Amino acid sequence: MPLLDDIEPLKLNAIAELTAAPDLAALEQTKGAWLGASGRFTALMKQLGTLSKEEKPAAGKLINLAKVEIESALASRREQLELAAALPAEPTDFTLPGRRRPLGKLHPLTQVTEDIVRAFRKLGFAVAEGPDIEDEYHCFDALNTPADHPARDAQDTFYVSPVPGGADGRSSLLRTHTSSVQIRVMKSQPPPVRILVPGRVYRRDNADATHNPTFHQIEGLYVDRNVTVGDLKGTVEFVFKELMGSDVKIRFRPHYFSYTEPSFEIDFTSALVKKMGKDWLEIAGCGMVHPQVFENVGYDPEVWSGWAFGFGIERIAMLRYGINDIRLFYENDGRFLKQF
Numbered sequence: 001m002p003l004l005d006d007i008e009p010l011k012l013n014a015i016a017e018l019t020a021a022p023d024l025a026a027l028e029q030t031k032g033a034w035l036g037a038s039g040r041f042t043a044l045m046k047q048l049g050t051l052s053k054e055e056k057p058a059a060g061k062l063i064n065l066a067k068v069e070i071e072s073a074l075a076s077r078r079e080q081l082e083l084a085a086a087l088p089a090e091p092t093d094f095t096l097p098g099r100r101r102p103l104g105k106l107h108p109l110t111q112v113t114e115d116i117v118r119a120f121r122k123l124g125f126a127v128a129e130g131p132d133i134e135d136e137y138h139c140f141d142a143l144n145t146p147a148d149h150p151a152r153d154a155q156d157t158f159y160v161s162p163v164p165g166g167a168d169g170r171s172s173l174l175r176t177h178t179s180s181v182q183i184r185v186m187k188s189q190p191p192p193v194r195i196l197v198p199g200r201v202y203r204r205d206n207a208d209a210t211h212n213p214t215f216h217q218i219e220g221l222y223v224d225r226n227v228t229v230g231d232l233k234g235t236v237e238f239v240f241k242e243l244m245g246s247d248v249k250i251r252f253r254p255h256y257f258s259y260t261e262p263s264f265e266i267d268f269t270s271a272l273v274k275k276m277g278k279d280w281l282e283i284a285g286c287g288m289v290h291p292q293v294f295e296n297v298g299y300d301p302e303v304w305s306g307w308a309f310g311f312g313i314e315r316i317a318m319l320r321y322g323i324n325d326i327r328l329f330y331e332n333d334g335r336f337l338k339q340f
Helices: 002-020 024-035 040-050 056-086 108-121 179-188 229-244 271-275 291-297 313-321
Strands: 133-135 172-174 193-202 214-224 249-257 260-269 281-289 305-312
Touching: 002 024, 002 040, 002 056, 024 040, 024 056, 040 056, 108 193, 108 214, 108 229, 108 313, 179 193, 179 214, 179 291, 179 305, 214 229, 214 313, 229 249, 229 260, 229 281, 229 305, 229 313, 249 281, 260 271, 260 305, 281 291, 281 313, 305 313
Parallel strands: none
Antiparallel strands: 133 172, 193 214, 214 305, 249 260, 260 281, 281 305
């Protein structure tokens, strides 16, 4: 059978030419010449149709075996050529001393955020996130903040053009706190809830040593049955001891927040505070979640109770590293950032 006699010589020629290809471009040309639509081996395969039923099985088997060998030779040569192309053009002396490239570092605010998250995770908290552009419902209404509250004035809050998805057509704004994420989480799942919410917030503050129009906040929310102020104080003490040292002491002072009742300011003292010439330093706000907030998200305040507290990440970083100007975090001065 003439066709059977042609298979072996064509296979050997194809393998020889593929193996001899000097580079990847030549290899692709050789592949096309043999296995392309008009290739020589392809043409041989097309001749199967001219054979009788008795001849086709034997010829088909030999052609398939030959094709497998050709494709194996093609893959092997391609691997060799790709490896050769990846090698340096000139020999490399691996005994020469290396060049150390300076590695990047985490921003001090990122370092502090990760430490805070690590402390909360030890207590079983999960991180939650939400949009920077919010609507008035999630940022104010659901948090029991009335329409005449000063925080809702245009001189305090950055209002922006309406965006798709704003609840009930309310105005859109840059969130003034991460508490809006608490509302989103509570409306999306039943209790219990144990979340930590870090993120950037925005307020119409003039930039000075202690204020910036944008800064970072982190809040914790815990909702379950029979949650008490004692649970809140124990959590606060644990977190701040983790962040600021084991000598930290905490105290609560009565305060007012529209979304918690009772509400407290948190003061702390430590050797660091004493070194600053102070006895106590205000560091955060907290309180038991207001029953109205629970009703707004569909939780029964007769069954569930909870607490929330939040603080500025920049505030912690400034205390921890002895920084007296918040603007240093945003100036991207390499001399400042390399210290951390």
